[in-house]
Amino acid sequence: MLSRTAENLYWTSRYLERADSIARLLEVAYRISLIPNTQEGYNNEWESILATSGIKQDYLTSYKEIKKEKIEFFLLFETDNFSSVKNCIEKSRDNIKMVRTAVTLEVWNAVNTLYYRYQEYVNKKYSSKELPEIIELIKRQVNLIKGTILNTQLLNDGFDFLTLGNYFERADFTARIIDVKYFILLPSSSFVGSQVDNFQWSLMLRSVSSYRAFKWAYGNSEIDYIKIIDFLILNSQCPRSLFFSVEKINHHLTRLKKIYGEKTASLTKINMLYKTLKSSTVTQILDEGLHDFLSKFIKDISSVYQSVEKKYFMTSQ
Amino acid sequence: MLFSSMFNEVMEGSLVRKPYNKVFNWAEALPKNIILQKQIQAENLFKKIGVTFSVYNNYDVSERLIPFDMFPRILSAAEWSKIKKGIYQRSLAINAFLTDIYNSAEILKAQILPEELIYNNPAYDIRMVGFKVPKNIYSPIIGTDIVRTDQKDFKVLEDNCRTPSGVSYMIENREIMMRMFPELFESLKIETVENYPSYLLDILRSLAPSKCKKDPNIVILTPGPLNSAYYEHSFLADMMGIELVQGTDLFVDSNITYMKTTQGARRVDIIYRRVDDEYLDPLYYRSDSLLGVPGIINSYKTGNVNICSAPGAGIADDKAIYTFMPEIIKFYLAEEPVLKNIKTWRCFNKKELQYVIHNLKDLVVKEVHGSGGYGMLIGSSASKKEILKFKNKIISNPNNFIAQPILKLSTVPIFSKNRLAQRHVDLRPFSLIGHKKFKLVSGALTRVALKKNSLIVNSSQGGGVKDTWVLSE
Numbered sequence: 001m002l003s004r005t006a007e008n009l010y011w012t013s014r015y016l017e018r019a020d021s022i023a024r025l026l027e028v029a030y031r032i033s034l035i036p037n038t039q040e041g042y043n044n045e046w047e048s049i050l051a052t053s054g055i056k057q058d059y060l061t062s063y064k065e066i067k068k069e070k071i072e073f074f075l076l077f078e079t080d081n082f083s084s085v086k087n088c089i090e091k092s093r094d095n096i097k098m099v100r101t102a103v104t105l106e107v108w109n110a111v112n113t114l115y116y117r118y119q120e121y122v123n124k125k126y127s128s129k130e131l132p133e134i135i136e137l138i139k140r141q142v143n144l145i146k147g148t149i150l151n152t153q154l155l156n157d158g159f160d161f162l163t164l165g166n167y168f169e170r171a172d173f174t175a176r177i178i179d180v181k182y183f184i185l186l187p188s189s190s191f192v193g194s195q196v197d198n199f200q201w202s203l204m205l206r207s208v209s210s211y212r213a214f215k216w217a218y219g220n221s222e223i224d225y226i227k228i229i230d231f232l233i234l235n236s237q238c239p240r241s242l243f244f245s246v247e248k249i250n251h252h253l254t255r256l257k258k259i260y261g262e263k264t265a266s267l268t269k270i271n272m273l274y275k276t277l278k279s280s281t282v283t284q285i286l287d288e289g290l291h292d293f294l295s296k297f298i299k300d301i302s303s304v305y306q307s308v309e310k311k312y313f314m315t316s317q
Numbered sequence: 318m319l320f321s322s323m324f325n326e327v328m329e330g331s332l333v334r335k336p337y338n339k340v341f342n343w344a345e346a347l348p349k350n351i352i353l354q355k356q357i358q359a360e361n362l363f364k365k366i367g368v369t370f371s372v373y374n375n376y377d378v379s380e381r382l383i384p385f386d387m388f389p390r391i392l393s394a395a396e397w398s399k400i401k402k403g404i405y406q407r408s409l410a411i412n413a414f415l416t417d418i419y420n421s422a423e424i425l426k427a428q429i430l431p432e433e434l435i436y437n438n439p440a441y442d443i444r445m446v447g448f449k450v451p452k453n454i455y456s457p458i459i460g461t462d463i464v465r466t467d468q469k470d471f472k473v474l475e476d477n478c479r480t481p482s483g484v485s486y487m488i489e490n491r492e493i494m495m496r497m498f499p500e501l502f503e504s505l506k507i508e509t510v511e512n513y514p515s516y517l518l519d520i521l522r523s524l525a526p527s528k529c530k531k532d533p534n535i536v537i538l539t540p541g542p543l544n545s546a547y548y549e550h551s552f553l554a555d556m557m558g559i560e561l562v563q564g565t566d567l568f569v570d571s572n573i574t575y576m577k578t579t580q581g582a583r584r585v586d587i588i589y590r591r592v593d594d595e596y597l598d599p600l601y602y603r604s605d606s607l608l609g610v611p612g613i614i615n616s617y618k619t620g621n622v623n624i625c626s627a628p629g630a631g632i633a634d635d636k637a638i639y640t641f642m643p644e645i646i647k648f649y650l651a652e653e654p655v656l657k658n659i660k661t662w663r664c665f666n667k668k669e670l671q672y673v674i675h676n677l678k679d680l681v682v683k684e685v686h687g688s689g690g691y692g693m694l695i696g697s698s699a700s701k702k703e704i705l706k707f708k709n710k711i712i713s714n715p716n717n718f719i720a721q722p723i724l725k726l727s728t729v730p731i732f733s734k735n736r737l738a739q740r741h742v743d744l745r746p747f748s749l750i751g752h753k754k755f756k757l758v759s760g761a762l763t764r765v766a767l768k769k770n771s772l773i774v775n776s777s778q779g780g781g782v783k784d785t786w787v788l789s790e
Contacts, residue, residue, distance in 0.1 A: 003577040004566050101555035260580050314577040
């Protein structure tokens with residue numbers, strides 16, 4: 001497969017996953033705005049959304065104040081915001097357009113449909129009232145695309161690159177969102193077990209679409225930070241956990257090794273990360289320091305990506 | 318200008334011409350609401366498949382759908398057979414001509430055409446002189462623009478030897494018509510066009526470079542997704558099952574051309590390039606260009622890779638050379654041209670220049686190296702001021718212009734708001750010539766001027782397309 005084809009496939013799904021993540025973040029924020037008397041949590045949530053996507057500074061330069069509608073617009077439609085959903089969808093489509101021949105017609109149609117449906121909103125004035133239907137559109141279409149990939153793509157090396165883009169993005173995004181909110185997860189004497197804690201924790205789970213999943217995994221027992229950290233970082237069943245993404249990346253890099261018959265630095269690196277996570281416990285992570293653990297994780301994942309880039313995308317040639 | 322003076326391809330007086338019998342009745346009987354519904358359906362299909370072309374302005378690149386009209390253009394088997402004969406003859410002559418002018422230049426020695434027309438021509442690539450192109454095929458893919466002016470005559474308006482586009486529309490138009498009106502295809506015997514990609518692959522495969530000993534690795538080289546014909550490039554790569562590469566996907570090492578793959582470098586043998594000459598190799602042409610592959614011309618000249626069409630092949634579709642095409646055919650093939658040229662005045666000839674500047678009102682004047690309907694004057698629809706301005710342009714550089722009569726392009730109806738309306742059309746078949754092989758699918762792209770009375774069919778200037786049917790009997 002052409003290196004650029006592999007790279008385009010990778011970024012097609014990486015940008016899609018990012019668009020989806022942002023839509024899910026906005027969904028949480030929307031939910032908060034429906035709950036009365038949560039002024040403080042509300043502002044916190046908006047700020048952490050900006051911080052997670054790493055665009056707080058950009059936002060503040062262009063808009064000065066934290067304001068719901070403006071943030072929504074900034075995240076959904078702002079051209080100057082590199083990771084706005086609009087830009088993600090356009091970049092995803094640009095990438096897949098370059099490799100039309102490497103995906104099925106159905107996958108292309110699904111991506112193209114998302115683009116055209118979203119353009120309808122891009123082309124008109126944004127109204128906050130439309131937020132729920134826009135979020136719904138993004139989530140539904142992205143799920144449709146992912147399902148179409150699973151159902152129609154040949155399970156060859158192209159499929160591996162498509163999937164890798166998805167999980168590199170998710171690993172990075174989930175790690176960042178936990179990092180931004182790690183203070184919520186840490187025990188604080190005055191708040192432990194209080195209403196505030198429960199509320200914050202549930203928001204945290206919702207922002208990675210894992211609230212219900214958490215309930216299934218841990219039953220009706222009391223929510224506490226140990227369980228949440230375990231769930232979002234180490235749980236092998238939670239599709240949003242760091243471990244899950246690492247396992248997927250490991251799986252697909254192993255497949256590539258088998259297809260191409262060549263051992264790579266990226267596989268060695270992800271293997272190490274996989275083994276470390278597999279044998280880790282929440283206590284160890286907390287001893288190391290949650291923030292330090294996450295920073296290291298983000299760095300490690302990025303280093304794996306660099307090896308993938310060098311080997312398969314041949315960008316340095 | 319009145320439509321009555323044009324050749325109407327469908328009607329002969331009050332009678333419907335034979336090839337159109339069934340279709341005309343079908344079109345007349347289509348209820349208005351069905352037409353509308355089908356038009357929307359067609360547009361959605363095009364959108365869904367992603368058949369778009371890019372339009373440029375100063376700020377942005379936007380994607381447009383090319384307007385598609387559902388009333389088919391139909392040619393009888395006899396009409397097509399003449400066109401095919403004529404195109405075959407032309408593509409043989411064009412390749413013989415290119416081989417000659419880049420080697421011994423017999424045609425100049427015989428004084429068939431003036432030397433300066435070749436040697437002073439910017440499309441003549443002096444670096445190609447003496448290089449032996451694989452199998453002497455410089456231009457394997459030729460799009461011939463043909464117009465019909467009366468019942469019996471098809472005339473060639475232009476030969477496109479560089480990177481003619483539009484073949485994907487020919488195939489997609491058919492796909493869409495078959496999906497929307499299967500009943501028409503059941504009742505009429507219409508030749509298929511879907512074998513074009515396999516013909517193209519077959520032709521390219523026959524043009525492997527001298528140092529290629531195995532089954533050649535063939536790729537299509539595209540300028541990238543911003544190019545207006547990008548859809549076509551990816552469509553063809555897909556249908557042929559070969560890689561679509563950009564300049565950055567290729568590199569040259571020790572005169573061998575490679576493409577970067579996830580499994581390392583892989584040797585490339587034949588490049589069907591859809592980029593212009595000057596963007597092939599920055600070491601050879603434009604050092605300021607980021608497009609292109611450094612060293613690829615050396616790889617080509619050492620017989621390690623073939624580039625189709627050959628650099629410098631474009632001189633054969635130069636409008637000044639075009640005027641000599643009947644002589645060129647006679648010189649190399651000792652045959653009379655099957656397809657006639659349009660009467661053309663060459664402004665570099667003093668006598669002809671005089672005629673042109675005194676008759677601008679009745680002429681179409683074109684720049685010799687222009688394309689796409691840009692930089693031309695249509696005398697009948699230009700203002701006095703425009704004509705005067707153009708006159709000065711011609712006088713200051715007569716070599717740069719040719720003139721032709723304002724053509725009475727034939728008409729075919731389109732579905733318009735008030736039912737069927739006559740519009741002007743042209744025809745572009747895509748012929749393929751390889752090593753001892755000639756292939757032409759029985760079909761072509763019909764371009765149609767959507768504006769009433771307009772003679773400009775180019776998609777960049779508001780033209781549309783039609784499915785083109787060749788009847789098998």
